[in-house]
Amino acid sequence: MPKVLDNVQIGPQNWKMLVRVPKLVEKARPGQFVIIRVNEAGERVPMSIGGLDRENGVLTVIYQVVGKTSALMTTIPAGGEILDCVGPLGLPTHVKKWGTAIVVGGGIGIAPIYPIAQAWKAAGNKLYTIIGARSQNILFYENEHKAIADKFYACTDDGSYGHHGFVSDILKQILDSGEKVGMIMAIGPVIMMKVVANLTKPYGVPTWVSLNPLMVDGTGMCGGCRVAVGDTTKFACVDGPDFDGHLVDFDLLTKRLNAYKEQEKNSFHRFLESPGCKLADSVKTLVK
DSSP states (O other): OOEEEEEEEOSSSEEEEEEEOHHHHHHOOTTOEEEEESSTTSOOEEEEOOEEETTTTEEEEEEEOOSHHHHHHTTOOTTOBOSEEEEEESOOOOOOOOSEEEEEEEGGGGTTHHHHHHHHHHTTOEEEEEEEESSGGGOOOHHHHHHHOSEEEEEETTSSSSEESOHHHHHHHHHHTTOOOOEEEEESOHHHHHHHHHHHGGGTOOEEEEOOOOOSSSSSSSOTTEEEETTEEEEHHHHOSEEETTTBOHHHHHHHHTTTHHHHHHHHHHHHTSTTOOOOHHHHHHHO
């Protein structure tokens, strides 16, 4: 079973887990994802790749506590194990020298945008990085992004740090400056990706997004992760997770993501109230 080297809280609801999976890390590329099971009774949850330490065979996963499985993940100590970590899954993000490239990360999307930024910078691009969150205490990976970006911007909705406003504000300023931008990649909440895609379309700048629909097997067999891209139905697990943001039906994606919200909420609360629940009180408070 994969060994967990570290598992620490890095924000009010965010944790950073390091998992030693040498063969997976050797094959993985930026933009792909993994599926984790905590134990035999647990569900299979897709997780974006937040970092690849190829020298030591260590995978970084940044996860947010939103339900039963992500809460269970917080209970695994350094030196502990998870049942399995399957991957790499999905198609890697396209890497090319476009000239100037921009990565945009919102919320938990700040994590998977980082390996992509590393690859784009290594390909010789001038790299602009824009990250954003509701408040400063939710931002992370700032130093990592600063170390490779030619220009770095941080945004907070409440104005507690950096630009007081949204990532789209900074992106618009760059596009309005007249600088030729060859490619944009945005990862984050659906509404953020939708706003970014709608913003860039009139400028004619290619804009790709990484989608996070409901997923079960991650191999294209269940059809649960289907998304509408242009006039075509795609499976995010095998056709993505990256898609042309100018073609994605974000409204349909939002509806599908909300389809089982009530059932998920009820299931999690039953778990919290069960005698076998051993979550820390601090974690229980986060999700109640």
